[in-house]
Amino acid sequence: MLEISNLKAAIDGKEILKGINLKVNPGEVHAIMGPNGSGKSTLANVLAGREEYEVLAGNIMYNGENLLELDPEERAHKGIFLAFQYPVEIPGVSNVYFLRTAFNEIRKANGLEEIDAANFLKLIRSKMELVEMDKTLMNRSVNEGFSGGEKKRNEIFQMAVLEPKLSILDETDSGLDIDALRIVANGVNALRNSNNATVVVTHYQRLLQYIVPDFVHVLYNGQIVKSGGKELALELEEKGYDWLK
Amino acid sequence: MSSEIEHLESIANKEYKYGFVSDIEADQLPPGLNEDTIRAISALKKEPEFMLEWRLKAYKSWLKMQEPKWPKVHYPEIDFQKIVYYSAPKKRPQLESLDEVDPELLRTYEKLGIPLEEQKMLAGVAVDAVFDSVSVATTFKEKLSELGIIFCSMSEAVQNHPELVKKYLGSVVPATDNFYASLNSAVYSDGSFVYVPKGVRCPMELSTYFRINAQNTGQFERTLIVADEGSYVSYLEGCTAPMRDENQLHAAVVELVALKDAQIKYSTVQNWYPGDENGKGGIYNFVTKRGICQENAKISWTQVETGSAITWKYPSVILKGDNSIGEFYSVAMTNKFQQADTGTKMIHIGKNTRSNIVSKGISAGRSNNSYRGLVKVMKSAENARNFSQCDSLLIGDKCGAHTFPYIEVNNTTGKVEHEATTSKIGEDQIFYCNQRGLDTEQAVSLIVNGYCKEVFRELPMEFAIEAQNLLSISLEGSVG
Numbered sequence: 001m002l003e004i005s006n007l008k009a010a011i012d013g014k015e016i017l018k019g020i021n022l023k024v025n026p027g028e029v030h031a032i033m034g035p036n037g038s039g040k041s042t043l044a045n046v047l048a049g050r051e052e053y054e055v056l057a058g059n060i061m062y063n064g065e066n067l068l069e070l071d072p073e074e075r076a077h078k079g080i081f082l083a084f085q086y087p088v089e090i091p092g093v094s095n096v097y098f099l100r101t102a103f104n105e106i107r108k109a110n111g112l113e114e115i116d117a118a119n120f121l122k123l124i125r126s127k128m129e130l131v132e133m134d135k136t137l138m139n140r141s142v143n144e145g146f147s148g149g150e151k152k153r154n155e156i157f158q159m160a161v162l163e164p165k166l167s168i169l170d171e172t173d174s175g176l177d178i179d180a181l182r183i184v185a186n187g188v189n190a191l192r193n194s195n196n197a198t199v200v201v202t203h204y205q206r207l208l209q210y211i212v213p214d215f216v217h218v219l220y221n222g223q224i225v226k227s228g229g230k231e232l233a234l235e236l237e238e239k240g241y242d243w244l245k
Numbered sequence: 246m247s248s249e250i251e252h253l254e255s256i257a258n259k260e261y262k263y264g265f266v267s268d269i270e271a272d273q274l275p276p277g278l279n280e281d282t283i284r285a286i287s288a289l290k291k292e293p294e295f296m297l298e299w300r301l302k303a304y305k306s307w308l309k310m311q312e313p314k315w316p317k318v319h320y321p322e323i324d325f326q327k328i329v330y331y332s333a334p335k336k337r338p339q340l341e342s343l344d345e346v347d348p349e350l351l352r353t354y355e356k357l358g359i360p361l362e363e364q365k366m367l368a369g370v371a372v373d374a375v376f377d378s379v380s381v382a383t384t385f386k387e388k389l390s391e392l393g394i395i396f397c398s399m400s401e402a403v404q405n406h407p408e409l410v411k412k413y414l415g416s417v418v419p420a421t422d423n424f425y426a427s428l429n430s431a432v433y434s435d436g437s438f439v440y441v442p443k444g445v446r447c448p449m450e451l452s453t454y455f456r457i458n459a460q461n462t463g464q465f466e467r468t469l470i471v472a473d474e475g476s477y478v479s480y481l482e483g484c485t486a487p488m489r490d491e492n493q494l495h496a497a498v499v500e501l502v503a504l505k506d507a508q509i510k511y512s513t514v515q516n517w518y519p520g521d522e523n524g525k526g527g528i529y530n531f532v533t534k535r536g537i538c539q540e541n542a543k544i545s546w547t548q549v550e551t552g553s554a555i556t557w558k559y560p561s562v563i564l565k566g567d568n569s570i571g572e573f574y575s576v577a578m579t580n581k582f583q584q585a586d587t588g589t590k591m592i593h594i595g596k597n598t599r600s601n602i603v604s605k606g607i608s609a610g611r612s613n614n615s616y617r618g619l620v621k622v623m624k625s626a627e628n629a630r631n632f633s634q635c636d637s638l639l640i641g642d643k644c645g646a647h648t649f650p651y652i653e654v655n656n657t658t659g660k661v662e663h664e665a666t667t668s669k670i671g672e673d674q675i676f677y678c679n680q681r682g683l684d685t686e687q688a689v690s691l692i693v694n695g696y697c698k699e700v701f702r703e704l705p706m707e708f709a710i711e712a713q714n715l716l717s718i719s720l721e722g723s724v725g
Contacts, residue, residue, distance in 0.1 A: 048676075076681060
């Protein structure tokens with residue numbers, strides 16, 4: 001599904017990613033771990049197509065297409081979803097209207113008919129239960145005045161509604177208490193199937209107790225220095241990152 | 246960074262959607278302004294003597310006035326002798342129904358997406374369509390007259406209700422008020438007149454669609470709305486104009502009179518031709534709008550201003566009666582080379598008077614957008630309250646936003662609050678929308694519409710949708 005080869009990327013002229021290689025198949029969950037400043041969020045943003053990040057070398061193939069040639073919205077249309085580390089507020093735009101617009105844009109891009117407001121409300125009801133979203137949040141402005149936990153839950157809720165093929169969770173666990181963490185993880189687990197894949201970017205092993213990865217990769221100084229199974233996460237928790245330097 | 250700005254700009258540079266000229270032949274006076282012009286206008290309209298005298302008085306005071314230079318707008322000197330002060334569509338039948346309307350005119354309305362028949366049926370809106378300077382279609386009159394509501398053109402009002410016109414015309418905006426108001430008083434060609442009798446709640450939104458059409462014709466619209474004691478009326482004004490090369494002067498006057506316990510809601514969507522992407526052409530919109538509230542009365546101005554090359558407009562409320570309320574909700578969007586200097590004046594005279602101001606400015610392209618507002622609390626205004634919120638949103642890095650709040654408080658019990666913010670559309674907001682599948686143009690439109698929500702929700706439903714569409718159209722090409 002996703003194949004990253006020798007990816008080098010920079011922001012503000014500073015090289016952050018220094019040759020990343022990663023392969024993700026449908027049905028897999030990959031965890032990218034690493035200390036602060038190792039390039040985890042840069043990788044997530046490059047995959048989503050954020051313009052400030054400059055790709056210096058390498059390429060990314062996604063379902064047989066050169067991902068780097070696509071605009072961010074085209075990537076979204078083709079099933080790439082980024083759960084933001086810092087979800088953005090959009091004052092005056094209701095959460096449900098925003099999500100329906102996104103949902104319909106993706107449908108339109110894939111040659112499907114748009115869905116009206118009434119049917120959309122039916123469709124999202126079960127997804128709201130999945131991440132225990134408070135109904136009142138639906139008509140509030142996107143992320144405005146949401147608590148940190150509500151914002152993260154809203155990201156997973158959007159993911160549940162949009163049903164992406166490749167989800168990238170950027171530090172989704174940061175700022176979550178244990179209950180919120182469990183809710184978010186349950187949501188992600190419920191959405192897992194053999195056709196989609198998830199890349200979980202995280203600093204701590206904590207989230208991986210709930211979202212059990214198939215692979216764990218350690219990102220350090222812009223490169224993947226070690227890859228392994230889920231037990232690698234536990235090892236990191238015990239020993240820290242220093243032994244890998 | 247810079248490519249994002251370019252992208253923002255390219256979205257802002259699309260063609261004016263409503264730019265077309267319909268070719269109805271027009272009857273018009275030769276260009277120029279003197280006493281004879283005014284006499285000719287008055288004679289053409291078969292006006293009673295008092296009206297002519299009023300016009301001449303306005304003209305005489307206008308001659309002594311200076312064009313105002315204080316607004317933050319720039320334009321070449323206007324030669325008032327080159328302007329045509331009267332033009333009327335050639336065919337002017339007495340209309341019993343829409344079948345009698347010039348089909349060319351109907352097609353024009355259809356292009357604008359406002360077929361009269363549909364509006365009659367669907368929206369429950371009575372439409373007094375002003376095409377150029379003369380009203381050619383008036384509908385729903387019968388239904389309104391059952392309630393004693395008068396809704397007609399100013400010309401008809403002068404003929405049929407001279408006592409009301411004599412009493413109220415110029416009572417809020419005197420013929421000697423300011424340069425453009427005096428000019429309007431001297432040469433006004435037509436407009437709308439509304440009278441709602443005591444205790445009557447007007448059951449439908451009254452609406453006028455008008456557009457400037459004949460080349461080189463200044464349009465001098467005059468609107469007068471009188472809500473008698475305890476009555477209520479909601480009035481919608483919306484306009485679009487055909488694309489053209491030459492500057493067109495528009496100096497309208499709107500007067501609102503809300504007597505004791507009355508309420509007037511006045512909503513405007515203004516989308517006149519703003520000029521091309523080089524700043525050439527476009528309408529000059531110099532408008533005087535003012536209302537007066539007697540005891541317990543309320544006047545709300547809501548405006549969505551997206552058009553015109555230059556806008557100079559301060560819908561105001563004189564809160565004369567005790568416990569009266571004035572409101573001003575405004576979205577002013579400028580793009581390309583547009584200039585807007587707009588805001589409001591709230592004059593607190595009565596006790597316990599309240600005013601509320603919400604202004605949302607959006608600047609894109611190389612435009613300049615100024616909020617200018619006055620809150621004045623007179624000595625007599627015990628316990629007056631005002632709250633003002635003025636927000637500015639910038640799109641791109643070549644536009645300007647300015648705020649000029651004036652506050653005068655002459656009574657220590659008065660409370661005046663003013664909040665102002667200036668922000669830019671964040672790249673992170675746009676990227677967030679992009680990542681969810683919206684392209685940048687949609688993203689900007691969504692964000693801007695969200696920003697304007699407080700104002701849009703004050704508009705009647707069907708108008709709110711139109712306003713959102715207009716805003717999206719106006720934004721096209723502002724995002725590059």
